[in-house]
Amino acid sequence: MANQTNTTANLADDLPLNAEDERKIDVVKHSGLLLIACAIGLIANWVGTGTSPLVALPGMAVLYVACIIGLGFARFVPFYLPSVAWVSLIAILITIPGVPGAAWVSEQVEHLNFLALATPALAYGGLALTASEFAIARRSGWKIVIVAICVMIGTYMGSVVVADLFLRLGQ
Template sequence: MSESAVATKSTRAKIDLVDHALTLIIVCLVGLVMNTVGPKIPLADGFMGMVVIYVISLVGLALTRFAPFYLPSVAWISLVGIVATLPGVPGSEWVVAQAKSVNFLALATPALAYAGFAIAKKEIEVAKHSGWKLALVACFVFLGTYAGSVLVAELILRLQGV
């Protein structure tokens, strides 16, 4: 067996669906609070949307674990979401209507905050050794991202005649 096939097999075996399901419940509850507080979407509307996203995520994780070929979980979850919302698929209008009541930024904010806190020792060591060079590159990345966003926004506003 090739090394990548062994790595893929061991990666699939490590997916604990119960653990992921419990973690997703916590993530969905935090997302539901953020969805209600931030964009002020009614709790009942956001709850059903979050349940739909939860089910799509669990189906994608189950496919990652049990499908006859390997794809990363993010790919399976995305495919399940795409198929569930395709026109012509039974119930797709309902799934889309429920998912519309979940604000993406309300979900992304706690996830990005957690990612910011989840810095490993290795990243800290890299930052210590890189020093001023890393800070300089970060400044250029921030400046470039900001300038790119400004240009795109300006172009869209001009095209709309604002």
């Protein structure tokens, strides 16, 4: 058992545990990678919805700028919030009715299908899995698979029940 847990710790070396340390990220390098991601996203949107990349380009450009600003905030603002949280907040802010340009932004991003934008990330995700991650999943065995499914069902259904209850109470 001691042996086994030791190797598990070694396997953990390349898990994305330090992913939340965004204070050191290189915003310039990331802006290049983001450009690649946005280009693939435009093509995904094109194939998936038939919307020409030229039509969807202004919307994608807005999203790109929002992402860069979000990355910059995560890097330079003195308190920590993950970049995805900053990106979300910026995106919300620029689409609230009454904010200058909000209607234009909403109209432009409407040309982008949200699900098509997630497809590239999942493709990278499948390719990024390391031998260790497969090894951990295999080692953990069938019990963990059952528990993991219960965890996902429990997390989701717990929220659904609470949310439904309070939505009813609020009516």
